[in-house]
Amino acid sequence: MRLIIHRGTKEIGGSCVELKTSNSRLLIDLGMPLVNKKGEPFDSKILENKSLNELKELKLLPGITGLYKDEVKTTDAILISHSHLDHYGFLKYVHSDIPIYMSEGAKQLIKISDIFTPNKVGPINAKVVAKDKRVKIGDFVIIPYLVDHSAFDARAFLIEAEGKRLFYSGDFRGHGRKSILFKAMVDNPPKGIDCLLMEGSMLGRDKQLYENEDAVQAKIAKILRKRGNITFLFTSSQNIDRLVSAYKACLRTSSIFVIDIYTAFILDNLRKVSTNIPQFDWKNISIKFLKYHADMLAKAGYRDLLFIYNRSKIDMFEINRKKDKILMLARDNSIFPNIFKNIDNSKGSTIIYSMWEGYLTEEFKQYCNQKELKIELVHTSGHATLEDLKAFAGALKPKVLIPIHTFEPEKYPDLFNNVRVLNDGEVFEL
Ligand SMILES: [Zn+2]
Numbered sequence: 001m002r003l004i005i006h007r008g009t010k011e012i013g014g015s016c017v018e019l020k021t022s023n024s025r026l027l028i029d030l031g032m033p034l035v036n037k038k039g040e041p042f043d044s045k046i047l048e049n050k051s052l053n054e055l056k057e058l059k060l061l062p063g064i065t066g067l068y069k070d071e072v073k074t075t076d077a078i079l080i081s082h083s084h085l086d087h088y089g090f091l092k093y094v095h096s097d098i099p100i101y102m103s104e105g106a107k108q109l110i111k112i113s114d115i116f117t118p119n120k121v122g123p124i125n126a127k128v129v130a131k132d133k134r135v136k137i138g139d140f141v142i143i144p145y146l147v148d149h150s151a152f153d154a155r156a157f158l159i160e161a162e163g164k165r166l167f168y169s170g171d172f173r174g175h176g177r178k179s180i181l182f183k184a185m186v187d188n189p190p191k192g193i194d195c196l197l198m199e200g201s202m203l204g205r206d207k208q209l210y211e212n213e214d215a216v217q218a219k220i221a222k223i224l225r226k227r228g229n230i231t232f233l234f235t236s237s238q239n240i241d242r243l244v245s246a247y248k249a250c251l252r253t254s255s256i257f258v259i260d261i262y263t264a265f266i267l268d269n270l271r272k273v274s275t276n277i278p279q280f281d282w283k284n285i286s287i288k289f290l291k292y293h294a295d296m297l298a299k300a301g302y303r304d305l306l307f308i309y310n311r312s313k314i315d316m317f318e319i320n321r322k323k324d325k326i327l328m329l330a331r332d333n334s335i336f337p338n339i340f341k342n343i344d345n346s347k348g349s350t351i352i353y354s355m356w357e358g359y360l361t362e363e364f365k366q367y368c369n370q371k372e373l374k375i376e377l378v379h380t381s382g383h384a385t386l387e388d389l390k391a392f393a394g395a396l397k398p399k400v401l402i403p404i405h406t407f408e409p410e411k412y413p414d415l416f417n418n419v420r421v422l423n424d425g426e427v428f429e430l
Helices: 052-057 104-116 179-187 213-226 240-252 261-272 291-299 303-312 316-321 335-340 362-370 386-396 409-415
Strands: 002-007 016-020 025-030 077-079 100-102 126-128 135-137 140-147 154-161 164-168 195-199 231-234 256-260 285-288 326-330 350-353 374-377 400-404 427-429
Touching: 002 400, 025 154, 100 104, 104 126, 104 154, 104 261, 104 291, 140 179, 179 386, 195 386, 213 231, 213 240, 213 350, 240 256, 240 261, 240 326, 256 261, 261 291, 261 303, 285 303, 291 303, 326 335, 362 374, 386 409, 400 409
Parallel strands: 025 077, 077 100, 100 126, 164 195, 195 400, 231 326, 231 350, 256 285, 256 326, 350 374
Antiparallel strands: 002 016, 002 427, 016 025, 135 140, 140 154, 154 164
16 A cells, blocks of 8 residues: 655645555545645635646645546545545536545535635535444545544544555544543554654644643633623534534533524534434524524525524623623634624633634734623633643554644654654655
């Protein structure tokens, strides 16, 4: 089996791995980068109005033949580990006959992102892989594992071909709501791994503010108990673990969790994956309607749902009346100041900033200062700590460990055994 990491040996984001046997070819992930060649944030506008040829010439797309829409197809399948854009964002360029395997959760979330967000992939040939269910693609046998990550229903993959076994960790952690999966993997790891591709997002990052999702939940509840004024929660609506933590904190403190239509739609669609996910019609949940979201949902053909969601609607008048009992989901966008200005006597309100601190801009901090809006950082990472990475690598005992999805590959040899640092595009024979 031949391995090429087209992108991701020395960066977080844009992951793309190619596996080849004498008869078959498989890709794992085809993400949009998070940084450009200078290490600055990747601006997806650079992709607009460019032909596939231009994108290939500019090396924005990985140099793989037989993959893209304008080529003769020679790629048998693509596996997508999870629904973060840096793992699937380039699927829109892929030949429409290539099957794309992913979890049901990832399929739903990619569909929803296509409705509500600017980075769309369009129609894709999606096929669902259930956890632990073997899939045979050409020479490859794939065993998908459900893993704990901030993306819902994320997968790692064990791939066997030509007598070799490769494990792709995807993005994972051991301290989320599904930490039991991590423990199960470490206690009972797959055996005889020839090659492990392991993420290392946390290497080089500061120590975590909160150790795990439970600590985040406890802190949210503590803030809500103070009940000074309205509390906002800034987080991704696709971070289901975090929404569950927030909802549980609301239940503990008899608070109302106010979500938006976009979030209600996400939760509603993930019912088919798990019945434990809070829903818009559960107690202590209300929906604040935003015209922008309602219009997008209607345009996508879901107008009927708006009537159903309307039963759980909360308006500004009621929000003001109950504001000291409300945790309202929001984000740093153009909508937030419009909501905030409608809060009567907003002094003493709090934002629980529950996402990576790197997203918090100086501009927004200043805005909060002016408005006497207090920011509390309450977050835990979607990625494994060094301790968990060590436990993971120690359990799988690969013959070769190759760094991926990290800005610090050169740290691996000091931290783990049998490390081989590759370059993007380098061919590695297993
Ligand atoms: Zn991820």
